[in-house]
Amino acid sequence: MSDNKTLGEHLRERGVSRRGFMKFCAATASLMALPPAMIPAIAETLQNARRPSVIWLSFQECTGCTESLTRSHAPTVESLIFDYISLDYHHTLQAASGEAAEQAREAAMKENWGKYLLVVDGSIPQRDGGVYSTIAGMTNLEMLQEVAKGAAAIVSVGTCAAFGGLPKADPNPTGAAAVSQIVTDKPIVNIPGCPPIPVAITGVLAQYLTLGKLPEMDHLGRPKAFYGQNIHDRCYRRPFYERGQFAETFDDEGAKKGWCLFKLGCKGPTTYNACATAKWNEGTSFPIQSGHGCIGCSEPDFWDAGGFYKALSVPIGDAAGAITAAAAAAAAAGLAAGAVNRYHKQVAQAAHEPLKVEELSREEKS
Amino acid sequence: MTAETLLTWARGSAFDWAIGIFVFGMVLRLIEVLSLGKKPDLAEGRGSGVKGGLKTIVTRSIPRASVFAREPVRITNGYVFHVGFLLVLLFYGPHIEFIENLTGLSWPALPGGIIAGLGMITMASLVLALIFRLRNPVLRHISTVNDYLAWAVTLLPVLTGYLAYSHAVLPYTAMLALHILSIELLLVVAPFTKLTHMFSFALSRWYQGYQAGYRGIES
Amino acid sequence: MIRIGNIPVAVVDGSGNQAFTGNITPILHEIRHALTRLADSGEPTTIDLSGIPFAPGERDALLERLGQGEIQATLQALGESRLYETAYPGVWVVIHKSPQDIELTAHIEVTRVPALLTTPLDDVREAADALAADLAEPTEQESA
Numbered sequence: 001m002s003d004n005k006t007l008g009e010h011l012r013e014r015g016v017s018r019r020g021f022m023k024f025c026a027a028t029a030s031l032m033a034l035p036p037a038m039i040p041a042i043a044e045t046l047q048n049a050r051r052p053s054v055i056w057l058s059f060q061e062c063t064g065c066t067e068s069l070t071r072s073h074a075p076t077v078e079s080l081i082f083d084y085i086s087l088d089y090h091h092t093l094q095a096a097s098g099e100a101a102e103q104a105r106e107a108a109m110k111e112n113w114g115k116y117l118l119v120v121d122g123s124i125p126q127r128d129g130g131v132y133s134t135i136a137g138m139t140n141l142e143m144l145q146e147v148a149k150g151a152a153a154i155v156s157v158g159t160c161a162a163f164g165g166l167p168k169a170d171p172n173p174t175g176a177a178a179v180s181q182i183v184t185d186k187p188i189v190n191i192p193g194c195p196p197i198p199v200a201i202t203g204v205l206a207q208y209l210t211l212g213k214l215p216e217m218d219h220l221g222r223p224k225a226f227y228g229q230n231i232h233d234r235c236y237r238r239p240f241y242e243r244g245q246f247a248e249t250f251d252d253e254g255a256k257k258g259w260c261l262f263k264l265g266c267k268g269p270t271t272y273n274a275c276a277t278a279k280w281n282e283g284t285s286f287p288i289q290s291g292h293g294c295i296g297c298s299e300p301d302f303w304d305a306g307g308f309y310k311a312l313s314v315p316i317g318d319a320a321g322a323i324t325a326a327a328a329a330a331a332a333a334g335l336a337a338g339a340v341n342r343y344h345k346q347v348a349q350a351a352h353e354p355l356k357v358e359e360l361s362r363e364e365k366s
Numbered sequence: 367m368t369a370e371t372l373l374t375w376a377r378g379s380a381f382d383w384a385i386g387i388f389v390f391g392m393v394l395r396l397i398e399v400l401s402l403g404k405k406p407d408l409a410e411g412r413g414s415g416v417k418g419g420l421k422t423i424v425t426r427s428i429p430r431a432s433v434f435a436r437e438p439v440r441i442t443n444g445y446v447f448h449v450g451f452l453l454v455l456l457f458y459g460p461h462i463e464f465i466e467n468l469t470g471l472s473w474p475a476l477p478g479g480i481i482a483g484l485g486m487i488t489m490a491s492l493v494l495a496l497i498f499r500l501r502n503p504v505l506r507h508i509s510t511v512n513d514y515l516a517w518a519v520t521l522l523p524v525l526t527g528y529l530a531y532s533h534a535v536l537p538y539t540a541m542l543a544l545h546i547l548s549i550e551l552l553l554v555v556a557p558f559t560k561l562t563h564m565f566s567f568a569l570s571r572w573y574q575g576y577q578a579g580y581r582g583i584e585s
Numbered sequence: 586m587i588r589i590g591n592i593p594v595a596v597v598d599g600s601g602n603q604a605f606t607g608n609i610t611p612i613l614h615e616i617r618h619a620l621t622r623l624a625d626s627g628e629p630t631t632i633d634l635s636g637i638p639f640a641p642g643e644r645d646a647l648l649e650r651l652g653q654g655e656i657q658a659t660l661q662a663l664g665e666s667r668l669y670e671t672a673y674p675g676v677w678v679v680i681h682k683s684p685q686d687i688e689l690t691a692h693i694e695v696t697r698v699p700a701l702l703t704t705p706l707d708d709v710r711e712a713a714d715a716l717a718a719d720l721a722e723p724t725e726q727e728s729a
Contacts, residue, residue: 334397
């Protein structure tokens, strides 16, 4: 539970030196993609920040987001953040289960009403009264509505919570919806991705802790610090795109030379995320670096955007079918029109009366 | 509607409809023209009509010296536009991928910077063409809405393509969607404007050349 | 049945390939401008390398280009940090690692001395108090 000690006091008690704290602040600034010049200001606020209560609700999801978070590559920062937020309910990570877990949630809500941060991963099924996903006999829909009421702000982690994600993919059998479609009266920040980059999750939490408010967001409610640039603009393979050098298959010469993966369906140009710079697995690599195009997982409806292996410039419907049908229809219509034209010609020819010279008469000038 | 769903629609059913209308319109017009037929030429030919037809399709691409001398700038500008437009259309990597997807044919791409430069030149020549049209009293007099429409739907794909490439206006997703939609507009409009010349130029040149070749005269 | 040994796998050496982004030269120019600024007005500059797109091996190539200068320091606090001056005086590299030895941040600081190397004033005051307290305690020798 949250108490009245500041983060600075906590750290001092834990034997963290002032230099250690500055290092923590430098890492936090880097994490939040803030300019290094802000490090002293961050140190100042973090010193006096109080730890907020966090309630984490998992709905229609695969736990990939939590997996991503717990495998974050900056463990020091994360562990510090998780020491200094109070994660009061997370049914995958917490030890308590059943009644006890639900009681912990209710107690945390009551104690921090209006002040706690609500984190959601997973989409919310709405069809048939939301019966497709329930926790302790309560539908996800009811739980979200109840917990959201007392939240200061909501963080939608993962594409499912942010945009509906995979459960919402056509034909959306459960009527899955994003958090923002259900809760409309609270500040919401979306951290999409399948899963999101761990530092994007912790970065937003760190920012909330540091500045006490949600970060600056784009038109889809994503923090600009992590989703402000598209993958293509930050991709180290961009020069190959510019030079017109593309891998045509996954094992040709171009692929081996690390050329651009656009033709293999890379969605980097339309995907806004920090993979190209933040990278994955302790900063080792990201999909494009390991030779596979971006699938655009941080964008709405990425699953229904026409296939991961179709280039962005390629039609995704049934163009060949449309062309064949149109050509056949046009041929039929053309032949019919031709027949009509010939008929008109014949009629005109039949009606044609040859003019004889005798019939010509000079028009009188009046 | 977000930019993402707009893009998915533009690449999906919108494109299918556009290409369908384009093919339907073009094929219909060509069949109509061809099915009109021509009267059999009863006179014995003095030369080869086929040879004359094929030759004229090519030679009409080169202006006569006397004509060129009269309006060198306007004619050169026409060339600049057509060559620029075709190079951008045929040698940008993503465009080649599009063509390969439809036809199975592919060839090496030109660097993006060169394509962007060609795109700017193409747009400049289009603007110049409009200025010529507006400043010449005769041209202006015979211009109809159809002419200006054809000009606009030709400019839009080049303009939106350039903006998408340069990431200058709007996020790329939205600009790419607009670029594809502008091409679809061009496809839908083409069969019903003078833009049919993209195919019919060969037919009319063939006809003229055939006639002349058959009679054994210059076309 | 496909066995893993049948799948042709080639390990490609990422270092020294032509796939570099070309970001090294602009960063070196940025450092050059920062050095001029530091010399003229004393204003320091920090560049966060984690925000810059690099091809595999490209960042190492940048650091190699900057070289190694006279001073090198390590900080033991929440994991090890390495601070060193490059072959260009005034250009420092500061790399923070976690207790698990995983890199947290990498900065280039253009400054006369990285702030982290100077002792915090509060620590100095506490040191004075601590030493005073130590001196007030009789040592073993005195008490003997």
